[in-house]
Amino acid sequence: MPLFQDPAPFSRRRWAIFIFGTLNFIVSMFYRVSVAVISPSLVRDLNLDTSYLGNLSASFFYGFAICQLPLGLAIDRLGTRISVICLGCAAVTGGIIFALGPSYEYLLLGRFLLGVGLGGNLMIILVLLAVWFPPDRFASLGASVVAIGVLGNLFAATPLVLMNELIGWRACFLVFTLLDGAVITLFALIMRDHPPNHVRTSSKKTNLFGGLKKLFGMYGYWAISFGNFVRYGYFVALQGLWVTPFLIYGLRLNERAAADVLLFLGFGYMFGLPFFGYLSDKVLKSRKKVVIATFLLSVILTFSVCFWSQRVQSWVILSTFFGMGMFAAPGQISYAHIKELVPPDISAQAMTAMNLFNILGAALITQILGLFAGGKITELQSVQDFRFMWLVGASLLAVATTLYCFVPESPIFERQRKI
Numbered sequence: 001m002p003l004f005q006d007p008a009p010f011s012r013r014r015w016a017i018f019i020f021g022t023l024n025f026i027v028s029m030f031y032r033v034s035v036a037v038i039s040p041s042l043v044r045d046l047n048l049d050t051s052y053l054g055n056l057s058a059s060f061f062y063g064f065a066i067c068q069l070p071l072g073l074a075i076d077r078l079g080t081r082i083s084v085i086c087l088g089c090a091a092v093t094g095g096i097i098f099a100l101g102p103s104y105e106y107l108l109l110g111r112f113l114l115g116v117g118l119g120g121n122l123m124i125i126l127v128l129l130a131v132w133f134p135p136d137r138f139a140s141l142g143a144s145v146v147a148i149g150v151l152g153n154l155f156a157a158t159p160l161v162l163m164n165e166l167i168g169w170r171a172c173f174l175v176f177t178l179l180d181g182a183v184i185t186l187f188a189l190i191m192r193d194h195p196p197n198h199v200r201t202s203s204k205k206t207n208l209f210g211g212l213k214k215l216f217g218m219y220g221y222w223a224i225s226f227g228n229f230v231r232y233g234y235f236v237a238l239q240g241l242w243v244t245p246f247l248i249y250g251l252r253l254n255e256r257a258a259a260d261v262l263l264f265l266g267f268g269y270m271f272g273l274p275f276f277g278y279l280s281d282k283v284l285k286s287r288k289k290v291v292i293a294t295f296l297l298s299v300i301l302t303f304s305v306c307f308w309s310q311r312v313q314s315w316v317i318l319s320t321f322f323g324m325g326m327f328a329a330p331g332q333i334s335y336a337h338i339k340e341l342v343p344p345d346i347s348a349q350a351m352t353a354m355n356l357f358n359i360l361g362a363a364l365i366t367q368i369l370g371l372f373a374g375g376k377i378t379e380l381q382s383v384q385d386f387r388f389m390w391l392v393g394a395s396l397l398a399v400a401t402t403l404y405c406f407v408p409e410s411p412i413f414e415r416q417r418k419i
Contacts, residue, residue, distance in 0.1 A: 006133070025146070027118065028149070029150060031176075036262065037164070053241060059115065063113060064363075065119075067120065068353065071123055072349035076349070081191055090113050094111065122145070143278075146332050147269075150270035153266040154266045157262040157263045218341070223406065224334050224337055224407060226399075227331070229357040233360070233366075237366040239265055249386075250386045267325065272330065303390060303394040341411070
């Protein structure tokens with residue numbers, strides 16, 4: 001008898017859910033980092049300084065964070081379809097406001113609504129994967145969703161630069177808003193909350209505070225959440241805003257060359273997601289070993305940039321940022337880790353509550369780096385002026401690594417070893 005039962009063998013619908021849920025997530029990934037490559041245009045059009053750019057980028061993540069705690073409860077009570085429709089309306093509204101807004105305040109509101117509307121895109125597909133597929137495929141499939149979703153990051157690099165040059169950033173965002181609306185509609189039509197004859201493990205009596213009380217009493221929840229706060233927060237702060245000024249004003253690259261480096265950062269993340277998911281599920285059969293090893297490698301790479309000069313060779317730049325993206329990817333394994341450490345009836349709440357820290361990390365670390373930078377981005381004229389970015393990142397990653405060492409291993413692999 002197999003250790004893990006398949007809840008929907010030979011199902012075609014679950015693969016359709018996987019496809020449309022992944023497309024939905026691609027949109028979210030695009031909007032997360034889209035401010036970075038258009039930041040020179042925003043500076044020219046709206047005369048924004050570093051604090052305004054940081055706020056504009058962070059507002060998406062604050063909106064994203066606000067919906068995380070009630071999202072798990074909404075999914076349990078209302079189901080995934082209703083949740084997708086409600087969030088989708090907010091996302092489309094935010095996209096239109098951002099594209100057409102005449103001032104900084106309108107763009108700030110648009111980004112905030114986009115964050116609220118896109119805040120459930122990953123969690124909803126992860127919840128669906130958890131009920132449509134067996135547990136020993138969750139980390140690999142979840143990582144694959146995010147890996148494919150990185151296409152959204154890639155669209156927000158060189159392709160967005162080219163579109164911006166051709167039709168302007170406002171028209172670009174109108175196009176992506178229309179695509180978002182189409183994807184949301186198709187996803188809502190194709191999805192089902194669970195397979196036929198599936199018995200839900202969650203209860204209608206599940207309440208937000210009961211689940212949170214269990215979570216807040218676990219060291220593992222806090223250590224894993226802080227790890228993702230740092231790992232994903234710092235990665236998005238770099239990819240979503242700060243890498244581009246570093247490359248343009250620190251290393252003196254042009255906008256297209258900087259966008260190409262962002263592509264390598266995204267490619268590294270994209271490669272690392274399925275690679276480390278497979279390594280965790282099938283090879284090492286461990287969540288903890290993969291997470292800690294890649295944390296350590298992230299610390300080394302991040303600290304190494306402190307010693308760069310403007311004479312650094314292009315292959316060093318590209319390979320370093322590819323590595324940064326690759327070693328940021330195992331943060332997704334943490335979703336499988338926390339899901340396997342908690343009772344099944346609060347797994348959705350556990351993942352969304354942990355995702356809150358991911359998104360708060362992206363918002364807060366983006367703004368913290370802006371405070372360290374001070375003044376206008378154009379006043380940062382050398383590699384040394386950006387050294388604060390790498391020292392802050394390496395220090396936070398080192399602390400997160402230490403805390404994760406005391407998290408227990410996933411119990412599903414402990415049971416496998418006893419059989």
